[in-house]
Amino acid sequence: MPDPIAGTYDPDLSMKTDPEASWTKRSDTTAWYDRFPWWGVILFLIWSAMLAKILFDEDYDLAWKRISPGVTVTIRATFMAFGLATTLGLILGLGRTLKTDDRTNPLIRFVKIAARNLCRTYIEFIRGIPILPLIFTVALVIIPPLSESVGLKNKIPSEWRAIIALALIYGAYIAEIIRAGVQSVDQGQVEAGRSLGLTRGATTRSIVLPQAIRNVIPPLGNDFIAILKDTSLLSVLGVLELTQLTKQFANSSFKFREGYLVLTFIYLSLTIVLSLLLQQLEKYMTKDKTGAR
């Protein structure tokens, strides 16, 4: 029986498949060293080196003891601001998607159009201004007269004024996430709901929102981490969170290097752990059991 390969021998082809020249081969699977997350290893090494410094160097250990208690305030402020901002963002974001038609009751129509436009005004106003001046404005210009008018003159601690400021700011950013999530739901889903006799509201509650939530989780997670990092801005109001404690420690001891290394270490640890948790949450939320993707 003739060799089936022999008849198709081609010197050019044999060059390309020469085992000596493996780099000329094309393969469907990329090499492991191409796929390997080297960045993670490098990051872990840096993190470990920082940890070693804190564990074994007295000066760094002192900085750690003075700064790390601030993590309570940082985390509390993050959760509070995120919770309030998400609530506000949900209201503003849904407000921006309000729709009317000729059939809508004229009064309700007017209210809806007004609400939609006011939501948009707020969002665009806030998003057009940097965060730092906004925090000053809210905490020092807007809240004091308001608190006075309800009989709480100077009674609102700066931590809460700062949290409210962050929530008002991030509410505008989260509103855009919510709006995008709602608008990413296929219009056919709405038509199917309406054609079955569901009202606009029932369609939103039972069909649009559950699907929008899946689309919204990843960007919402990003904003959670962004808020965590931006709590460092609360230091400008004297809130005793991580960054403020670091400033105080460094200014009083002149151990700037130690202080800011410890601060970096803590923020990095928090954000990396959060990113990993969010990755898991995303995987869980987009799994088969929740339906189409």
Place this chain on the structure above:
Amino acid sequence: MTTKPMITVTDLHKTFGEHIHAVRGVDLSVATGEVVVIVGPSGSGKSTVLRCMNTLETPTQGSVLVDGVELTDRDADIDAARAEMGMVFQQFNLFSHLTVLQNVTLAQRKVRGMGKAEAAAEAMRQLTRVGIPEKANSYPRQLSGGQQQRVAIARSLAMNPKVMLFDEPTSALDPEMIKEVLDVMLELAAEGMTMIVVTHEMGFARAAADRVFFMDEGLIVESGTPEDLFDNAKEGRTQDFFAKVLSH
């Protein structure tokens, strides 16, 4: 057909923006128990007419009378009217976050206020009717296109509608799945369901339609029994169209 009309459309116009005049004055009446098929080239306005019947598109002008209710009235209870009209879409539009069973029970529960068990029992009856009760706990994306479309039909049937609207129900399906959907539709027609079907399936029209409407450029050009139109069309445009679609 001498029974009372289920749907009467009079002088229907629909424009999109300033320049697109999709429907330019359509009159048609569908009797209870009648199966009507609307055919025509792409862009002839046939889907728009269908979507105006349950006001998924608001008519620009004209009257849409469904079971005695004028849907173009400002005060008409559109949601109540829609609950009595099933609609099947080209893209199925199953609720992707819900199981098949939840898809079929949702409107029964939210619109009809039925209890969970009662709605589920009705859903299983309809899923059995379309031949896929075993998929009740699957999610839409785990089903083939033909299965999804049959679930969509069951979802509409579970509301016990007085009329079913089909908007190109087989146009997004692979050829081998078209038959399973058409079989369900033929069965429905045989059971006496009032149906209005926009489709390119001439075989279905011939087998099931009481009347066929041929639309072109936003107008009904000609209507009649399938035989009238397919074989003895009077208008040149109708003859051209059927010569093309029936030539294979």
